[in-house]
Amino acid sequence: MCTLIHMNDDLRERLQQTRRVRTPWSADGTRGISGTRLDELLERWANGYDWGVHERRIGECPWVTVRAGDTELRVIHQRSVDPGAPVVVLLHGWPDSVLRFERVLPLLADIHVVVPALPGFPFAAPLTVAGMSANRIAGIVADALDELGYSRYTVSGGDVGGTIAELLAAEHPDRVVALHLTNIAPQRALSADPAKLAPDAAAYLDRSARWFRAEGGYIAEQSTRPNTLAVALGDSPAGLAAWIIEKLESWSEESAFTADELLTWVTAYWVTGTIGTSFATYVEPVALPDRIDTPTVLSVFPRDIKPEPRSYAEVFLNVCDYVEHQAGGHFAAWEQPEAYVGDVHRAIKLGG
DSSP states (O other): OOHHHHHHHHHHHHHHHHOOOOOOOTTOOGGGGOOOHHHHHHHHHHOOOOHHHHHHHHSSEEEEEEEETTTTEEEEEEEOTTTTEEEEEOOOOOOOOGGGGGGTGGGGTTTTTEOOOOOOOOSSSOSSSSSOOOOHHHHHHHHHHHHHOOOEEEEEEHHHHHHEEEHHHHHHHTTTTEESSSSSOOGGGGTTOOSOOOOHHHHHHHHHHHHHHTTHHHHHHHOOHHHHHHHHHOOOOOHHHHHHHHHHHHHHHHHHHHHHHHOOOHHHHHTTTTTGGGGGHHOOOOOOOOOEEEEEEEETBBSSSOOOOOOHHHEEEEEEEEESSSBBBHHHHHHHHHHHHHHHHHHHHHHH
């Protein structure tokens, strides 16, 4: 649906000609993906991995293209047999795609589900202009939902998708009846005053700052030098795999992904050529309201990168339900689909 056979041939040729790069820390997984792990994944990618199988499965999803203002939005639109069923919008983040929600779709047959391929990400319409901020994407998603005939809906998301979900609720309080989030917008930490926070919320700000110092180098590069990084990752499948798979594995439970699942999420970026455009929401500034009053379910998964305490989230959101899970990480819809769906239904009940 989104690739051509000659691209797959080009990919295999590039993989076979990969120049192995070693550093003094190649065996240290805390310094990025280890050389051994990357070697075994590249070997599988070049010899044995079949993108065509996964491409056909993804293509069988109920895709539609919706006109949204001055652009187009490609979405998976899974309808319930009940015309009056509730509507849920699922918003993915980075470095993933609509594939984040592949495992929850069969569990949501009782509701209408819309999963946008966010502009700039895999499977989306090509992005060629600057200015694709989270605010602008929220507007595009709202326009697309209007075109689909949905005037009231629950929005669920995490990572960049969580930020867009907040913006949708803020800008369209008459349409968004409830939110389900796995994190709150990270930009909120910039405006939070520790002196006005509860002790555990202030402590969270300290933990978050330590995380950014230790783990946030990718954010600095993607937000300040996207052109440079896009060349490095867009021309080298080995570089792309190293950049993305490190995050997929370190932000999730152990064994959350098989080798082929990891490679499918990476290949989605390669065949669509979207790694550079996926940086847009890191580059473009976002304008968030001080607070959003939409009823919210916040799901906390222990392996997520920096889960927020309830006291911190309540400063910015109307947290009606705070659910702490025993397993799962940043890609919770993929890792713990039943738990994720349970919390989506909690949010639907909040919305009435």
